[in-house]
Amino acid sequence: MRIRRLFKWTRFGIFAVFGLIVLSTSILCIYTVDTELSAEYEVNTQNIAKTIADSSAGILLNQNLATLQSLVDQFLEVQGIRYIYITSETGEFLAHTFVPGIPEEILESEHSNTAPVERSLPGMGDFIEVGSPILAGVAGTVHVGMDLDVVALKIQRAIGQQVYLISVMLVLGVLASIWFVNLAAKPLGELLAYAVELAKDGEKDELGERELLTRDDEVGHLARLFLHVSRQGAGRGLPTSVSGTE
């Protein structure tokens, strides 16, 4: 006979508690990773824009645009950076990385703006663009576009790894708790079966020789108590081993 009903709610409770832990941890993790990584990518992009702006001041003043383009090209190798363009103080494009041409949306944008903006460029994707002024803006502005798809992929990957770990822990925790519950349920099942046997054939001698009666735990005590009560009811004396229950 198996003890099911007694632990049904226990199992449910364990699932519920673990599920709640996993859910809340995952939500917190997704929020933290998304927020932190997004902020980090934005800061990195801003730093790159600032680095280019600082490096290009002298180059711009010398009107050495080939060197400026070379500088820009090198930063394009940074993962996630999809485009860079440098405009003069009058808004003229002095260097950029667009192929086959500068997108209309960028041509028409406010080039002195350095605040982060999200752009969706046809045929290219979605970007967050940050700017940095060159010589406080009097020599122009550097704009760097970070591919949001790449950022999103990175964030998804980071979140995926965290959630995967938490899920594995959930499964292991639930399996372990089931195992522990079963560990407790098995002797109770035996006790129940024993009690049923006592109720049916309480006078049989062999019922006083079960291994269950030798257990030194609550189940053993209960088994001995059941036997005692059963035999007392039948007018027999208590077995010596039952004394431990009193």
Added chain:
Amino acid sequence: MQSSPGPGAPHRGSWGPLVTRKSVMRSGLAALLVAPFTASSLAAGRGQESGGSDAESSDVAEGRGATDEEIVLGVSAAFSGPSRGLGTELYRGAMAYFNNVNENGGIEGRRVSLKLYDDGYQPDPCVQNTMRLMLEDKVFLLFGYVGTPTVTRVLPILKKFQDENIFLFFPFTGAQPQREPPYGEFAFNLRASYNQETAGLVDNLVQIGRRRIAVFYQIDAYGRSGWAGVRAALASHGERLAGEATYSRGEKFTGSMRKQVEILQGVSPDAVICIGAYAACAAFARDAVDFGLDVPIANLSFVGSENLLKLLTEGQDDAERYTRQLINSQVVPSYEDTSIPAVQEYRDLMTRYDPQVPADLMQEEYAPFPYSFGSLEGFLNAKLMGEILRRLGPNPDRAGLEEAVFSIEDFDLGISERVSFGPDRRQGLQSVYHTVVEDGRFVPLDDWGARFG
């Protein structure tokens, strides 16, 4: 006279296992960490390990970069990829001259040889090749590099090692960075600049009423250099760029340039100036004709005129439709004009030696031209290089290179223009020539109005 492949073997195209990125970066890092003064002693140690003779090692330790038998010039150029024709032609012309020099006793008894590496017209391999040429091969000087994006990245290295007196001679680029501060003092140029080439094109186009000029360019330092030249030339006429379209370096002729053509069609230009390599520029010229952009299309000398023409005409029944609007500017005179002494000499030596790039560098098929503007430029580069090496005297030393170059004054290379150098004059030639295609070959363009007016 043989060109020397690198120790082990030279770099092939994709920067394969022969020269590992790590090993070169390690040597580069070591060189940057220790003072330039110690670089030669480090290099000498490696020279012994690679089996160099004692005499060679001691020469390197002294920082001469030349032995009693040989002067080695270091070359990193495009021998693979879509622009391999540029490096190949330039090399062939140079070797035609050096082969002849070596056959006639060399310079002060020393053979002149070239240590070749392939950079595929890519900046990073070029930087790594340069570090290797300087630190491991200990070449006497750098010679005949190809391309602006490559050379632009090498210039800071020359500045870093300026105490070693390593100079770059006659790169195949007309860009400004090696002509201006802060790096101009580390390079010597023979050819006219892109600014001069673009100014020549713009001036002539404007003169015949074609004022709306758009630019199709390679989106890198080379393209930007030409773009800046066109922009400046237009500004001098009170005009602005009518429009622009770009392509990525390494584009092949088989690629489509339709989008670029459509962008430029949108600004209705009177002419388009292309700043690119032959494969992409040929693709653009083809698509411009195919999609109805019927305006003059001008190219700079770097394009590699013969390769461009070959791509546009090979296998075409009506090749003339793709070439009749072409204008190519050149920085050397026509190799067809045998009345020019240097051209005659060049043709004789090219026929006599027919130099080929070493087989282990030629991983991709390339059929060289008997004569080309590129190989003529290589020949003139070598001829002037030979003269400079002669002026160094019997004990060539890098420290004397600048003085030897500055002693070149009114030197007759065998073309109509004479060559002079000085502290404020680090470019030998100033002339730009314009050519158009007729009967399947480039001929001088004398009357712009008649042809394109």
